[in-house]
Structures are given as C-alpha cells and as structure tokens.
Amino acid sequence: MTALRIRLFILVAGVTMLVWAGAAGWTSFSTRAEVQRVLDGRLVEAARMVAALDIPASGPVRRLAPAPYSRQLSCQIWSLNGALIGQSTGAPDAPLAGGAPGFSSRQIGDEQWRVYTHVDAARGIRVMVGDSLAVRQHLVNDLMLGLLLPAAAGLVALAVLLWFGVRSGLAPLGRVARAIELRSPHTLEPLAVEPVPEELRPLVQAMDDLLARLEGARRAERDFVANAAHELQTPLAGLKTQAEVARRATDPAMRDHALERIAISVGRTSRLVRQLLELARQEGREAEPADCFARVRDVVNGVVGDYAHLAANGSRSIITACGLRDVDLAIDAEALRLALGNLVENALHHGGKGPVRIECAANDGLELRVIDGGAGIAAEEVERVRRRFERGPRAMSGGTGLGLSIVEAAIAPAQGVLEFRPDNAGFAAVLRFPSNRVRISSDGAS
Amino acid sequence: MRILLVEDDDILRDGIVVGLGLEGFEVDAVACLADARAAIGDHAGVVLDIGLPDGSGLDLLAEWRRAGVEIPVLLLTARDMVADRVEGLDRGADDYLGKPFDLTELSARLRAIMRRASGRASGDLELGALIISEARRSVALDGEEIAVSRREFAILHALAERPGHVLSRSQLEDRIYGWQEEIESNAVEVHIHKLRAKLGRSRIETVRGEGYRITRT
Numbered sequence: 001m002t003a004l005r006i007r008l009f010i011l012v013a014g015v016t017m018l019v020w021a022g023a024a025g026w027t028s029f030s031t032r033a034e035v036q037r038v039l040d041g042r043l044v045e046a047a048r049m050v051a052a053l054d055i056p057a058s059g060p061v062r063r064l065a066p067a068p069y070s071r072q073l074s075c076q077i078w079s080l081n082g083a084l085i086g087q088s089t090g091a092p093d094a095p096l097a098g099g100a101p102g103f104s105s106r107q108i109g110d111e112q113w114r115v116y117t118h119v120d121a122a123r124g125i126r127v128m129v130g131d132s133l134a135v136r137q138h139l140v141n142d143l144m145l146g147l148l149l150p151a152a153a154g155l156v157a158l159a160v161l162l163w164f165g166v167r168s169g170l171a172p173l174g175r176v177a178r179a180i181e182l183r184s185p186h187t188l189e190p191l192a193v194e195p196v197p198e199e200l201r202p203l204v205q206a207m208d209d210l211l212a213r214l215e216g217a218r219r220a221e222r223d224f225v226a227n228a229a230h231e232l233q234t235p236l237a238g239l240k241t242q243a244e245v246a247r248r249a250t251d252p253a254m255r256d257h258a259l260e261r262i263a264i265s266v267g268r269t270s271r272l273v274r275q276l277l278e279l280a281r282q283e284g285r286e287a288e289p290a291d292c293f294a295r296v297r298d299v300v301n302g303v304v305g306d307y308a309h310l311a312a313n314g315s316r317s318i319i320t321a322c323g324l325r326d327v328d329l330a331i332d333a334e335a336l337r338l339a340l341g342n343l344v345e346n347a348l349h350h351g352g353k354g355p356v357r358i359e360c361a362a363n364d365g366l367e368l369r370v371i372d373g374g375a376g377i378a379a380e381e382v383e384r385v386r387r388r389f390e391r392g393p394r395a396m397s398g399g400t401g402l403g404l405s406i407v408e409a410a411i412a413p414a415q416g417v418l419e420f421r422p423d424n425a426g427f428a429a430v431l432r433f434p435s436n437r438v439r440i441s442s443d444g445a446s
Numbered sequence: 447m448r449i450l451l452v453e454d455d456d457i458l459r460d461g462i463v464v465g466l467g468l469e470g471f472e473v474d475a476v477a478c479l480a481d482a483r484a485a486i487g488d489h490a491g492v493v494l495d496i497g498l499p500d501g502s503g504l505d506l507l508a509e510w511r512r513a514g515v516e517i518p519v520l521l522l523t524a525r526d527m528v529a530d531r532v533e534g535l536d537r538g539a540d541d542y543l544g545k546p547f548d549l550t551e552l553s554a555r556l557r558a559i560m561r562r563a564s565g566r567a568s569g570d571l572e573l574g575a576l577i578i579s580e581a582r583r584s585v586a587l588d589g590e591e592i593a594v595s596r597r598e599f600a601i602l603h604a605l606a607e608r609p610g611h612v613l614s615r616s617q618l619e620d621r622i623y624g625w626q627e628e629i630e631s632n633a634v635e636v637h638i639h640k641l642r643a644k645l646g647r648s649r650i651e652t653v654r655g656e657g658y659r660i661t662r663t
Binding site: 230231233234235236237238239240241242244245248249254257258261264265268 | 458
C-alpha cells in the first residue's frame, strides 16, 4: 500500500520536476537573450546620445559627471586620430574597443567588456559605450533569481500537495485493504466496502463472488457432514440396542438373533460409510479434461460383469443393447462405471422381476438407459429420491439414499445429467451427455 | 404395559422390541406412518421415530393430538438439535430421546411418561402394605419382596394404576399381550389366581360379569 503511494508520488513528482526544470531552463535562456538584447539596445542609444552632444573634437579631456548608472555604463569619446576627448568616470583609460563601428568585446584588465562603437566621420569623433559583462551577468542573475525562487518555493508546496493528493486518491484502496485485513479468517461474508471507486469494483466484485462460492462450498460441506452424522445415528442406535439385548439375553436363541442382527447392521453401516466416502470423492473431482476418453461399450460390459453375481442371486439377468462399438465419451471411465453400476443396482433391487436392460443411443449426444420392468418412480417422487439420504417409498432396508447423489456427482464433471422416464418396457433411468463430450472414432473395428 | 413402536430401520426396530420385552413391555412394532395410523389403539405409550419413509413422525403426532389421542409419546430423534426437540415437544410429545440411546434409559423414560399420563409422580404404586415398583418391576407386601412373573406384574400394575376401577378380561388381555401372541382363553384367570395366591385372596376382587379390580388397602 505505502509502496504504491510512494511509487505514485515519486512518479508524479519526478515528472513535475522534469517539466518544471525544462520550463525554468527555457525561461532562463530566453530571459538572458532578452536582457542582452535590451542592454545592447541601451548601448546603441547611449552611444548615439553622446555623439549627438556638442563636443569639440579637440581640447582637454573631459570627465563626464558620474551618473547613477555610471557603474554600469562606461563611455569614451575619441577623436578619429586616436586622441581621448572625453570619458565617463569609472571608465578605464585604455580604449574600450578597437575602433571599428558596431559591437565588439574586449578584455581590459580583469574585466570583460561589451562595447558599441559609434563613428561620426563628419565631426571626427568616435564614441564607445561599454557594459561590464560582470555587471550584466549580475543583473541577469538577479532577474533569474527573482523569477525562479518563488517557483522553487511553489515546487515544495506542490510536492506537499501532491503527497496528500496521492494519499487521498488512493484512500479507497486503503479502505478495501483494511476491510480485508480486519476480517476474521472464518467469515466468508461479502467485503461490504462502500463506496468503491469504479476501478476497484471488478476487484471487489470478484472477491465477493469468490467468497460467495467458498461460503456455498463450506455450507454444502457442513450440511453433508451433519447429514452423514445424522444418517449414522440410526444404525448406531440399532447396533447399540442389539448389543445390549445380546448382553442381557437369557436364552441363547435370543442372543444369537441379536448377534446376527449386529453382523447385518455392521455390513450395512460400512456400506453407508463407503458410499459417503465415494460421494465425497466424486464431489471432490475437478472438472474433467475433455481429452480423457472412456470407451462406452467397454464400460457397459464392465458393469454387466460387476453385477452379474447380484443379478443371478435374484434370478435376474442384465441384457445390453449397446451397438456402439466405436463411441468414446469424454469422462473418467471409473466414474462412468460407478454411475452406471449404481443405476443397475437400483434396477436390480427395485425393478420388478424381469431382466435389466442397458441401452445406448448416440444421436445428438449420448444416452445410456438402464431400463427395468418395475413400476419406477412417480413423477412427484423423483425430486424426493434425488435428494441426498432420501429413500424411495419402497426402499429396501439398508439402502443409504446416497446412490443417486453419487451418480449425479460422478457424471457432473462430464456435463452429464440423470433423468427418469417411463419406458414402454417399464421404467428408465437415463444418463445423458452432450454431443461435445462424445467422439466417434473412425476405427470401428475395436 | 403395551406400547406401540414406530421405527423404519428394521434392526433398530427389532432391537427395541426385544429389549423393551426384556424390560417388561409388550411392544407392537410398525415401520411407517400408514401402519402406525392403523395400529394405534389401546397402547399405554408410543415410541415414535421422526424420519419415516412416508413422512415425518412429527406430523403423525400432531394429527393424533388433533384427533384427541392422548397416549403419551416418546420421540426418537437422530438429529440432536434443539429446534427439533422443541418442535416435537410443542407438537405434543411427552419426551424425546436422541439416537443412539441406552435401552434402560428408553424404558425408564417410557415408564416416566406413562406414569405422568396416569397422574402420578412417583415410580412406586402404594396400596397400603402393597408396594409395586415400576423401575425394578418388583412387588413387596409388608416389606417382603414377592416374586411375580412378567405377565402377573403387568396385570397387577394395570389394576393398581386405578384402584377400585374395574378392568374387563379383554382390557387386561390388551394391556399385557402383543398382536402376534396367542392368548389362551383362561390366561387372565390363571394369572389372577396366582396373584391371589401370593398376595392374599381379598386383594383382587372379581366383579361378576364385568371383570376385576384391586382394593385400596
């Protein structure tokens, strides 16, 4: 924060200084030139004025009365044959210039002179008027100082103003930073910084969106843990009660019965825990990369193999009508197997007496249908059974109510959706995937 | 003491039926709201689970209370949340118990709500020199402990709850036998006979054509 402020200040102050220095340089240069021009003009005028005086070309050397500005201007009047006719007080005795008319410079003693020479041939005189360059320089310096000193003082004031300006300009940034700083690490509330300047709005907005998503995820996690704990209470209560019965049973048959129930309940409870873990794992998966393909037919065959035993136990069969030899789906093969397997298991448990059919269809996306001969789920029940931990009205004991949630979580990364609909043969649970996740390979032989 | 249990988890249901049986209760058990509606009758108490496959036990409870069913109800709650318990009690439950629970606690609480329903605060019924302890299921006469069977205790307890009040044979049968049990036609008479042998003949009176009652002293 401070770093940004200092950076901005240095940048603005630096640029200001640069512009100021340029302006000062330019002013100094042009002022100097102007002063030279004006002073040169004064020399010319003074020389002409002196020449216009009625001064005899010969006679004793005159001393002109010292004028208030004599220290600045020195004047000599020479005859054309080289005799000094007159000079101003303070003027050096040596000739100020060589004699040629016009401007010239000369070093006399340790002083540098700027001289204008006016020649009046008719009267036989030569007038030389000169400025000491040191005096001129002094004048220019005084002038420059008078111009630049107030400007330099202004520069200091400007720097102070800039500093406070930058600070107050960046104040909203400071407010946002403070709002973030002061947050407890456990709150995921929106930042609530107002007013926010337009430039910061996207940042604050993005931050708030992220916080909202995090909050949603955290709430889902908390609900999940609460629900999971809740779901475990009932089987634990059953286990505890049966254990107590076994402990207190007086006759061996009662004890055996209780122990048998305990064994069954442990099996069911561990299945529940397994499904909870499976659901957590499926929900934790990142969005699927679109280049990880599963061969649909292989997965279907795998699922048939997985559940052949369960089907045979109930004198049922699993039939596949899946002609798609060459269709690949962009999904993790294990996830698809898990989803399809759960549906097949549901069909085996609830789907009446007939065989369970798995059908595939690949027009406009891919559909995998698991069809059973059962009554299915009434339309008004569908929303309920989709909810986590909700069992259908004819649920088998020991069902966890998690199967459909697992199915949905498993296919969600591949943009798959789960649908239920009546089928002419019975009831169909359908996994549907959009066409952009489906690839038909050219080598149909595999 | 015949009670109705409404619980959908079959293992827990079975455990409670057997366990409360060990505690001296006769338990009729059902797994859903529809069956519970059909089954509720002459029960001394109900153990009701909240989350049932065809709805919430709380709704059934409210329905019963509206219909004037005053049988004491103990709720089983898996969600150990204050809001749930408060709602349960507000809807007419007499007590609640969070899962998992102790069988002994369940039976103690059941006895307590049934006792409160019959207007008594103490767990002991005192009829002069005869003291019937619900918690210990024991009977004492003149300070002497008397051994009684489960059924004998149930009949004695049923009669002692309202001394002087006549209970018919079928009412007594309802109080002490579950649905599935075969009842021999003279079972109640046999139990009464044995009780009289243990407590003295005058303690339980026969009201001809009506049934039995217990005397106050």
